[in-house]
């Protein structure tokens with residue numbers, strides 16, 4: 459029987475996308491709009507303090523397609539904190555206009571089995587610790603999508619030997635390394651938490667790099683043979699001081 463790989467796990471993640479109710483937003487007074495923005499900016503300041511203390515991380519993106527208007531990504535030590543954040547958004551005045559579109563709940567993970575050093579366990583080095591509790595880069599673009607590994611009779615990821623999985627992930631990692639400095643990734647595990655098995659969050663300065671890396675990886679055996687993909691969502695970074703401009707009419 460194939461052996462499960464032990465994972466090391468880090469911060470919990472909430473990807474929360476919202477449609478913005480522009481029609482209702484237009485119907486309130488400018489004064490009410492300004493108050494709503496100020497209140498939300500205070501909320502963002504609280505999240506910034508958490509990030510400065512390295513107790514979590516957050517980023518907000520303006521979604522390009524019509525799947526949503528905004529994508530919030532939060533990383534926190536506990537699921538309680540993630541639920542509190544969702545509630546705080548919903549209780550805020552701006553929250554009345556942020557209509558839930560889609561969400562994804564997962565936990566940052568790495569395997570203990572080091573694909574770069576087949577047969578060896580990973581040390582809990584400062585590098586690994588940092589990857590499990592990362593401060594998200596404030597790069598211009600992010601792309602999120604959920605994934606699963608195939609469980610077909612002729613291609614069952616969960617039935618092949620650990621050494622084979624390590625080898626395939628090693629090849630995958632080598633493709634990924636070509637994108638150093640261009641694409642940063644956060645892999646979150648969602649088995650038992652959400653519909654798919656992993657969440658992939660990518661950051662880039664140039665969105666073309668998302669297309670290039672995902673295309674190139676389609677030729678890695680781990681993807682060709684074993685990967686299933688959910689919907690992709692792509693957004694442009696919204697800096698905290700841009701919120702008022704974003705909402706201006």
Ligand code: VOV
Nearest residue numbers: 568569605627631634635641642643645656658675676681
């Ligand atoms: C930006 C580049 C980049 C780099 C360097 C990179 C490296 C690595 C390494 C070394 C490892 C193994 C980790 C561990 O836990 O030891 C992984 C793991 C994983 N990846 Fe990755 N990945 C990248 C990028 C990257 C992309 C673009 C994708 C999606 C496209 C595709 O076609 O899949 C992806 C997926 C995954 C997944 C779903 C997992 C979990 C797999 C599992 O089944 O367990 N990933 N990834």
